[in-house]
Amino acid sequence: MIGPESRKMNWKLTDDQQMVRDMVREFVAAEVAPNAAEWDRGKYFPSEIFEKLGELGLFGMVADEEYGGAGLDLVGYCLALEELARGDASTCVAISVTNSLFCAPLQRYGTSEQKERFLCPCVNGEWLGAFCLSESGAGSDAAALSTIARREGDDFVLSGSKAWVTNGAVCGAMLVFAVTDEESARSRVSAFVIPAGHPGASIVHEEDKLGIRSSRTNQVALDDCRIPREWMLGEEGQGLAIALNSLDGGRAGIAAQAVGIGHAALAFTLDYVREREAFGGPIGRFGGLQEKLGTMAARIRAARLLYLRAAWLRENGEPDTMAASCAKLFASEMANWVSYQAVQMHGAYGYVTDYPIERLYRDARVTTIYEGTSEIQRLVIARQLTSGPG
Amino acid sequence: MDPRLSETETAFRDLVRREAFSIGVAADDIDQGVTTAASSIGRLATANILGICAPETHGGGGGGPVELALASEEVGAVSASVGIVAVGHMVSSFLLDILGTPTQRQKWLPAAVEGQTLLALVLDCGGSLLESPSCGVSGKKETDRLYLDGRARAVTGSTLADFLIVPVKVGDTLLLAVVDADRNGVTVGIEAGQLGLNGAGQAPVEFSGVQVPSGSTLSTGNVVETMKMADDLFRIGHAGLCVGIGRAALEASTAHVSGVNDELCREQSVQWMLADMATETEAARLLTWYAASRTSPGEMREAAPMARLLAADAAVRGSRSAVQIFGPAGNERGSGIERLYRDAKAMEIYHGAVEVQRLAVAGELLPRLAKDISPWQ
Numbered sequence: 001m002i003g004p005e006s007r008k009m010n011w012k013l014t015d016d017q018q019m020v021r022d023m024v025r026e027f028v029a030a031e032v033a034p035n036a037a038e039w040d041r042g043k044y045f046p047s048e049i050f051e052k053l054g055e056l057g058l059f060g061m062v063a064d065e066e067y068g069g070a071g072l073d074l075v076g077y078c079l080a081l082e083e084l085a086r087g088d089a090s091t092c093v094a095i096s097v098t099n100s101l102f103c104a105p106l107q108r109y110g111t112s113e114q115k116e117r118f119l120c121p122c123v124n125g126e127w128l129g130a131f132c133l134s135e136s137g138a139g140s141d142a143a144a145l146s147t148i149a150r151r152e153g154d155d156f157v158l159s160g161s162k163a164w165v166t167n168g169a170v171c172g173a174m175l176v177f178a179v180t181d182e183e184s185a186r187s188r189v190s191a192f193v194i195p196a197g198h199p200g201a202s203i204v205h206e207e208d209k210l211g212i213r214s215s216r217t218n219q220v221a222l223d224d225c226r227i228p229r230e231w232m233l234g235e236e237g238q239g240l241a242i243a244l245n246s247l248d249g250g251r252a253g254i255a256a257q258a259v260g261i262g263h264a265a266l267a268f269t270l271d272y273v274r275e276r277e278a279f280g281g282p283i284g285r286f287g288g289l290q291e292k293l294g295t296m297a298a299r300i301r302a303a304r305l306l307y308l309r310a311a312w313l314r315e316n317g318e319p320d321t322m323a324a325s326c327a328k329l330f331a332s333e334m335a336n337w338v339s340y341q342a343v344q345m346h347g348a349y350g351y352v353t354d355y356p357i358e359r360l361y362r363d364a365r366v367t368t369i370y371e372g373t374s375e376i377q378r379l380v381i382a383r384q385l386t387s388g389p390g
Numbered sequence: 391m392d393p394r395l396s397e398t399e400t401a402f403r404d405l406v407r408r409e410a411f412s413i414g415v416a417a418d419d420i421d422q423g424v425t426t427a428a429s430s431i432g433r434l435a436t437a438n439i440l441g442i443c444a445p446e447t448h449g450g451g452g453g454g455p456v457e458l459a460l461a462s463e464e465v466g467a468v469s470a471s472v473g474i475v476a477v478g479h480m481v482s483s484f485l486l487d488i489l490g491t492p493t494q495r496q497k498w499l500p501a502a503v504e505g506q507t508l509l510a511l512v513l514d515c516g517g518s519l520l521e522s523p524s525c526g527v528s529g530k531k532e533t534d535r536l537y538l539d540g541r542a543r544a545v546t547g548s549t550l551a552d553f554l555i556v557p558v559k560v561g562d563t564l565l566l567a568v569v570d571a572d573r574n575g576v577t578v579g580i581e582a583g584q585l586g587l588n589g590a591g592q593a594p595v596e597f598s599g600v601q602v603p604s605g606s607t608l609s610t611g612n613v614v615e616t617m618k619m620a621d622d623l624f625r626i627g628h629a630g631l632c633v634g635i636g637r638a639a640l641e642a643s644t645a646h647v648s649g650v651n652d653e654l655c656r657e658q659s660v661q662w663m664l665a666d667m668a669t670e671t672e673a674a675r676l677l678t679w680y681a682a683s684r685t686s687p688g689e690m691r692e693a694a695p696m697a698r699l700l701a702a703d704a705a706v707r708g709s710r711s712a713v714q715i716f717g718p719a720g721n722e723r724g725s726g727i728e729r730l731y732r733d734a735k736a737m738e739i740y741h742g743a744v745e746v747q748r749l750a751v752a753g754e755l756l757p758r759l760a761k762d763i764s765p766w767q
Binding site: 007008009010011012013014017075270273274284287290291292293294295297298299301302303305306308309312313322323326329330377378379381382383385386387 | 393668672695
């Protein structure tokens with residue numbers, strides 16, 4: 001060895017990180033994974049399972065201990081998401097949105113009253129959160145929002161329509177982004193917290209999706225929805241910054257979800273190629289398949305290291321934009337490639353619903369789309385490279 | 391968990407980077423046969439880089455696989471040809487250290503650490519270390535003397551080496567012979583022009599009835615297990631070289647579009663290539679560091695071929711994009727850009743082709759039950 005040193009590069013998990021990982025792994029194996037196929041087929045949102053997940057504290061993993069949260073670091077949080085996604089990507093996304101896109105911004109930008117009212121119920125497992133940024137005409141181009149928040153005395157009145165809202169119909173409160181200053185270029189948008197069922201806010205549509213079918217994705221209509229000023233999160237005009245910061249933080253989480261999907265696909269495929277016989281023996285003896293398996297495993301492992309690193313950097317206040325985008329890009333593309341290969345190796349069995357592979361293939365698809373498409377990640381990375389500090 | 395390099399690791403990497411700069415100046419000359427890699431290797435020795443992994447008792451730096459990975463990335467970024475010779479030397483030193491008797495270590499290691507002698511492993515070009523006994527050289531024992539016969543097609547570093555380390559099977563026993571390159575019966579051929587890794591001294595080596603002196607075979611301890619460990623070190627070193635090629639491609643491309651041609655910066659086709667290069671290189675680097683920092687041989691055996699194959703992919707794709715981004719300028723001999731592409735391609739082949747690495751990973755996974763495939767602590 002070169003010499004004694006307290007700090008060395010290492011990938012060892014802390015006791016807390018291992019504990020949460022193991023706890024979620026056990027729960028998923030017992031209660032989530034065995035039912036995921038049925039939920040998917042029925043587009044069934046398993047409220048009874050979410051009650052238990054809430055009791056386990058998974059709705060407010062990243063909330064501070066001051067508000068009753070686990071105060072779990074982002075590495076432990078992402079490990080938990082990977083475990084969830086191995087069992088069911090739909091369950092995973094509901095938890096991910098609640099933590100990354102609802103609890104985290106409240107934790108960071110909320111007043112103590114806002115935290116008491118909106119964050120604590122998540123921590124206590126009473127409700128899920130939702131994030132209303134995208135609109136039918138504004139996705140990647142988030143600044144192009146058209147939902148308006150009009151000032152009336154001490155209130156704001158919101159009008160517009162929000163699209164692709166995960167947990168829309170099953171949340172307790174949602175974070176809504178709306179235009180407060182149409183003239184401004186940089187501080188056009190503000191963020192608001194609106195409890196579910198508040199007059200003027202209604203769920204008008206439920207999407208029928210290719211994948212993650214047992215999660216809820218809704219359209220939310222805001223029809224002269226009057227809310228008090230106290231429900232504004234952060235400063236007026238700070239909305240876009242809050243949205244982008246939250247999405248930055250969510251990227252490692254989606255990468256972890258993608259790794260979970262990829263890992264499950266590899267695990268099922270390994271079992272399959274050992275058992276399935278063709279031409280006089282198990283198909284796993286064929287080099288062509290073995291080579292695919294080797295590459296799958298390598299890409300999964302690399303994606304895991306990328307999300308762990310991104311989560312660690314953010315947790316420790318280091319610049320993480322590049323690392324998070326690399327992790328999201330690599331992991332989501334990996335999950336699609338790996339699940340594609342898994343279907344191929346299963347042959348016809350990979351194409352039918354008797355096996356979990358077609359579901360993983362469908363569930364993987366959204367990971368390159370939501371919370372920043374692969375194209376947006378590439379733009380972010382390229383800009384960091386050509387104009388960033390290094 | 392801490393994914394950053396430690397202060398000592400960073401300091402070592404910076405040291406190699408400084409030395410690598412001057413190697414980079416000679417890289418195109420080495421590639422085109424104007425000069426050999428010998429003086430660059432000498433530089434690495436003088437800066438105590440070549441012996442970083444050797445034990446301190448013999449003048450080495452006492453480092454491990456992480457230092458190997460860091461050094462190989464830096465050298466790979468300037469000259470993969472120099473890098474592959476250096477990695478071969480470092481892994482040979484490891485074999486000498488583990489399999490040698492105290493006398494043998496004393497005899498060969500200090501000179502190897504100081505770069506007075508260069509070591510080359512006699513492997514067939516495409517084969518990995520473990521397959522090397524089938525490379526074409528065979529050993530025969532006659533009245534207690536070992537004789538070597540046969541021909542290895544392309545031995546990295548052989549035209550530069552002072553000693554050849556030859557893995558041979560005698561009966562059922564695997565051992566390593568240390569052969570003076572000038573010894574009677576040893577014929578090192580001429581390095582032919584190659585697509586990539588030119589100047590790495592890759593030439594055929596012929597053994598005709600070469601008598602190995604007693605005391606020149608290494609067989610202390612478990613030779614097979616040590617060879618497996620050496621194979622993993624090989625993979626980590628070569629993965630590092632590939633990460634270096636990928637990084638060089640990325641850095642050159644980024645500088646090119648940022649400085650020389652600002653308009654290119656705004657082309658999405660270029661932005662996409664840069665982003666993919668950065669992402670794949672980072673993924674390969676993390677996997678290489680991860681493999682290098684494994685403390686159990688089992689974990690390293692699984693992770694090292696993963697790193698090696700992903701790094702080779704990243705190097706080939708990244709350097710191909712670099713040539714594309716530079717356009718005709720990148721296609722010119724001597725630009726340094728097309729060399730990256732040629733070297734990367736060769737790295738997919740030499741000393742454990744990517745196919746071998748993929749099979750190695752699968753070989754680690756398949757015997758285990760699916761529920762056990764994540765040995766994540």
